[in-house]
Amino acid sequence: MGTVDQATTGSHLERYDQALARDPMSAIGLIRDWMRTDWRALFAELRERRPIFVTPGFTVVTRYPDVAEVLSHEKVFTVRAFGPRLEAALGAPFMLSRDATPMNWREKGLMRVMLSPADVAGVRELAGRLADEALDAAAPQGRVEAVHRLFRRVALGVCAEYFGFPGPDPHTLSRWTRAIIVDGFANFGGDPRIQAASEQAGAEMKAYLTERLARLRAARSAGRDLPDDVFTRLVATVLPAGIGVDDERIVVNMAGLPLGFVESGPGAMAEATEQLLLRPQVLAQAVEAAADPESFDRYVWEALRFNPFFKLLPRICERDHVLAAGTPRRTLVPAGTLVLAAPASAVFDADVVDEPEEFRPERPDHHRLFFGLGHHSCLGIHPARVVICETVRRLLLRPGVRLLPQPEGEIIRAGGVFPDRFVLGLDPAGPDVRP
Numbered sequence: 252m253g254t255v256d257q258a259t260t261g262s263h264l265e266r267y268d269q270a271l272a273r274d275p276m277s278a279i280g281l282i283r284d285w286m287r288t289d290w291r292a293l294f295a296e297l298r299e300r301r302p303i304f305v306t307p308g309f310t311v312v313t314r315y316p317d318v319a320e321v322l323s324h325e326k327v328f329t330v331r332a333f334g335p336r337l338e339a340a341l342g343a344p345f346m347l348s349r350d351a352t353p354m355n356w357r358e359k360g361l362m363r364v365m366l367s368p369a370d371v372a373g374v375r376e377l378a379g380r381l382a383d384e385a386l387d388a389a390a391p392q393g394r395v396e397a398v399h400r401l402f403r404r405v406a407l408g409v410c411a412e413y414f415g416f417p418g419p420d421p422h423t424l425s426r427w428t429r430a431i432i433v434d435g436f437a438n439f440g441g442d443p444r445i446q447a448a449s450e451q452a453g454a455e456m457k458a459y460l461t462e463r464l465a466r467l468r469a470a471r472s473a474g475r476d477l478p479d480d481v482f483t484r485l486v487a488t489v490l491p492a493g494i495g496v497d498d499e500r501i502v503v504n505m506a507g508l509p510l511g512f513v514e515s516g517p518g519a520m521a522e523a524t525e526q527l528l529l530r531p532q533v534l535a536q537a538v539e540a541a542a543d544p545e546s547f548d549r550y551v552w553e554a555l556r557f558n559p560f561f562k563l564l565p566r567i568c569e570r571d572h573v574l575a576a577g578t579p580r581r582t583l584v585p586a587g588t589l590v591l592a593a594p595a596s597a598v599f600d601a602d603v604v605d606e607p608e609e610f611r612p613e614r615p616d617h618h619r620l621f622f623g624l625g626h627h628s629c630l631g632i633h634p635a636r637v638v639i640c641e642t643v644r645r646l647l648l649r650p651g652v653r654l655l656p657q658p659e660g661e662i663i664r665a666g667g668v669f670p671d672r673f674v675l676g677l678d679p680a681g682p683d684v685r686p
């Protein structure tokens with residue numbers, strides 16, 4: 252369970268240096284473990300003492316301007332760290348598996364048109380309705396397993412009603428995103444069985460979408476009324492012949508929507524909820540602000556800063572690059588280096604973020620890097636923002652919502668990252684929050 256004051260100063264680097272002298276693999280293992288379990292303290296130490304931290308396995312980039320530099324140079328720092336696995340699962344290129352191609356430019360533009368920011372009011376309402384339905388169903392038990400019964404239920408419902416991608420059923424869609432994102436995408440060890448399962452899920456997803464595309468097209472030709480969802484919009488859009496957006500590209504981009512959302516959305520909801528419930532005073536202020544969703548949302552984003560869902564964005568350095576040139580941090584990153592840009596550290600960089608250890612809902616948006624930056628910045632940012640905030644808002648407005656004592660109340664995370672279980676109390680007769 253995360254705690255409020257995790258960022259005590261430590262001596263991770265001494266322990267790392269000693270381990271490195273004995274056995275480089277175990278030293279790298281220490282860093283990997285700390286990045287999962289003790290990341291705030293580790294990153295605080297790195298920002299201070301080795302802001303561009305070169306290990307024999309990878310280089311960790313911890314200061315805000317340097318993270319921004321890595322994410323802004325898509326031709327130097329590419330997504331080849333995970334792109335090929337994602338591409339294999341989808342059986343075709345996708346914007347998040349390639350860098351700086353005409354396909355990136357064209358399809359991100361097209362999908363941004365489809366995911367119009369003008370949709371957000373309706374999407375917020377949809378998420379609120381789905382969240383309340385899930386919470387009403389759980390209320391009689393006095394508790395809710397929030398990851399599957401609430402967060403994923405809302406995310407899958409948004410996929411169904413807003414994206415127009417219900418899957419054959421929510422369970423199957425959920426299984427596909429787990430196999431491709433949680434297992435396949437994060438399969439850094441390259442386990443062939445996991446990769447095969449991810450490719451199988453991708454093939455099933457594409458077959459389903461291809462059939463649905465044909466049915467939508469037939470329904471349109473027959474003049475039937477269709478809902479105004481993203482899939483229908485894509486099918487209805489007449490694009491110039493020869494620009495390279497055929498049915499397969501539509502299917503791949505539709506597949507990318509739940510892949511981008513069903514794991515990361517609930518991930519962000521779980522972490523933000525926990526961080527708010529850990530701070531009773533802040534929580535009381537947030538609930539007071541909840542009548543105005545926009546004021547409330549600021550609490551969610553600031554809470555997420557204390558445990559961002561994506562802590563590291565991996566890149567491969569394609570050619571020698573001097574990072575942070577013109578600063579004392581100047582470091583040559585050789586071609587072939589696995590670079591871990593750490594937004595979770597950047598958002599605590601005191602040179603950019605005032606008093607980063609303080610909880611301040613009024614911080615400007617650019618002090619938070621939850622949706623990435625630059626070339627691969629999140630396509631789904633507008634709907635994702637309102638779905639996350641509205642779901643958390645509906646949850647926290649329930650009287651008696653609270654963290655349960657450990658171990659029951661602990662967030663269980665698949666692969667140490669993706670929330671899989673988070674039981675919360677929902678009993679109006681119970682104490683308001685866990686002390």
Ligand code: HEM
Nearest residue numbers: 346347508511512515516519621622623627629630631635
């Ligand atoms: C409607 C929901 C969402 C959709 C459809 C979506 C989709 C996508 C897509 C397609 C990309 C790749 C963009 C590109 O390569 O140009 C992306 C990137 C990204 N998304 Fe989302 N996403 C959603 C929600 C979220 C959430 C909830 C988070 C985290 C809180 C998130 C964080 C990110 C990040 C950090 C990146 C950049 C990845 C990188 O640079 O390696 N997304 N998203």
